[in-house]
Amino acid sequence: MNLRAIKTSTFLVSSLLLTASVATAAEINVYTTREPALVAPLLEAFTKSTGTKVNTVFLKDGLAERVASEGESSPADILMTVDAGNLVDLVEKGVTQSAESTVLTSAIPEQLRDADGHWFALSMRARVLYAAKDLDLASFNYEDLADPKWKGKVCIRSGQHPYNTALFADYIAHYGAEETEKWLAGVKDNLARKAAGGDRDSAKDILGGICDIGIANSYYVGLMTSGKGGEEQVKWAEAIKVILPTFKDGGTQVNISGAAIAKHAPNKAEAVKLLEYLVSDEAQKIYAEANYEYPVKPGAAIDPIIASFGELKIDDKSLAEIVSHRKQASELVDKVGFDN
């Protein structure tokens, strides 16, 4: 190797080293599994109002493992993720600590936060039905997904995705494992295509004539309809109508996005302030307007697109109970070969 190559690479390596940010006071480090574009507007607004800089690293898988391995040296202050199960996992791995804040406890309803203050929901989303627009269908029960009349007409993402295992776990909470297995096998029989891809693919595939109904999260409708994803997605959204399905003896299954304070957070006080900001009226409005999520704070405004689905009646099974059935749900998905 010639000298110039060595020099260049030395330069590159050292410039790489320089990018490592050294945590200082008045900065908060956030490890998030939420996609940067979703949380960036909130964090920017926080920085603008408080002057506190927020550093983020977006991790998809392995958030808990990374924080746990970093141990007491970890720079992480806040851990943000979606799905109640993921939050409970963080607590069980021992990488969180409790935060005492009356601001948080008064803003977030009891069933949407950990009893010991280890995690807090910041926004909600419902697992809803996308149906072909011209379909003669006004209401829907999750139980109907296994109805043979939908054979070859149902689209859904991988049964192992946390959004789906949470729904299936809710089903277990209502009917027990045996009934859920039968139901899952029925849904599997009704699938129009492989259980794969993302939630928006349900809308796209309804437009493409592959299926008539699909299960997906509520906020995607807002993202598609608003045109933020480009003109094509507006067409996908125009092909569907949204129905808030319910369990026959309950309501609509809801999941959350949330956050926890890291166990070894170097800037705990600032981190709690950020969480408090995230449940403020201003931030809850951003959640609703920018991300089309349901706010957790009672009385906060819902985006008109989302509000047009009708009134959300949240299922009565608690998040804690749903989470406790999650592993079993995942095993049932394997057992019926849902994704095969």
Place this chain on the structure above:
Amino acid sequence: MPISSAAARLTKRPGSRWLTFSGIIALIVVFPVAGLLMEALKGSAGLWAHLFSTTLPVALVDTVILLLGVGVVTAVLGTTTAWMVTAYEFPGRRVLEWALLLPLAVPTYIIAYAYLDILHPIGSVQGAIRWMLGYDSPRQFRLPDVRSMTGCILLLGFVLYPYVYIPTRAMFLTQSGNLIDAARTLGISRRAVFWRIALPLARPAVAVGISLALMETLNDVGAAEFLGVRTMTVSIYTTWITRSDLPGASQIALALLLVVVALVALERWARRKQRYATDARRSRGMALQQVSAWKGMLLLFSGLIPVLLGFGAPALYLTTEAWKRYQFAGISPRILDEAVNTIAIATAATVVTIGLGLVVAYATRVRPGPKSSWLLRFATMGYAAPGTVVAIGVLIVLAGLDRFIDRTAIAWLGVSTGLLFIGSGAAVVYALTVRFLAISAGGIEAGLSRIPGSLDHASRSLGQSRAGTFLHVHLPLSRAAISAAALLVFVDCVKELPATLLLRPLNVETFATHLYGEAARGTYEEASIAALAIVAISILPVILLSQVGRSRAVAPSPIGSLQ
């Protein structure tokens, strides 16, 4: 470890130092695997019983089908295209020679998402077909869904075949023209030469190429996720992510690793008796055969098919999507930072990987024998492990080290160092090195093995020291192999996703992580600019790669560089 004691005993023998370094490198690679082993030993109650009774049989069968399918597609595409451009002369051959490498620039997860959109019932292809057939709604007429095993095999095959094409073409180029001429004199047709001489002689190269392509296949999670194919790798993910069972996931990963090691060993065993010696001086390569005009057209068009399917169509798709996106939302200033990060990380990892690979490969040259070849195998096992699995192993090892340093610094100096390795990006470089050392060590070893031992003796008897022989004989003669390996590693680092995603420092995004962030929430269209950037960054090294082979074909005789 017996390595160090063995090394101590043998310090007097030539090449001992190389062997020692090689041992150290093998250890560095094995560390993360050891980390995984520790994790796996924590145990996972009932996991295997559950797996055996549910997904494992399906996942195993699907993995085998996928591997067989991709193996066949890449072998057929890789060897036939390599033969086309080395045996026949036709208009456009020189362009085809490098164009065939282009699909290498397209990561598996990008080709899957591009084709999912291109071939969707509401996409342009099916739209055109409906228009021609006179249907106006996809509900009246649709093609079968791409989301299938067949779709996955074909898509992976069309981007992974260059792994076979590169070594096979190099092998065809260096095959002695004499053998082929001898065969031709004995009345064997050109086609029979391919089946009876060229192909059997190129078998090691084809095997290496296929094994690289298959390991890429095993590594893929993105395409399998998009296309709904349930492989063993997906099982690892499900166990880890959905069931929060890292020990269980580590167990599956290690089992998979064992299977891969067994396959590689089997392949080596199958050709244990064969020795391939080539004449490095290559007095003369195989002469290109002129073909008739229409046959030349046929060759050109059939050669262009994999280029168009593996590169042309997805690149065109990405360009139009990126253009639409640009007009819609402009270009994010983050792109520039991401470009710097992507290139810096890939360059650093390439330099380290090539340096270490050179040592490991050179040890097998100066100290041939079971020890050095076992070390080579150990040092290259990271390629077989899925990226996330390597990343977890690296995380366990480096984070532990980071904490130790931090604690020590606080205790002795009263200063916190924070996380040195993970905070600096060194962890990413380490993981990439572990992942891609196989490409560099394997490629360099293949290059070194073409240099006849007689040159070493000549060099030594002409008064060169061992170091001199390395610097003035081996290094220049294996320059082509080293450059080729470096370019491949660079492209792989640019495309790599899971390890970079898990181990990068705060506020650092690369093209791949940005792309994944968008794809993860289904905003593929926003990802198109990053996807195009990955392909664009990879094109240059890929084109350079083709030049490596070409310049070698006209390189002066190695004897000349000795003087």
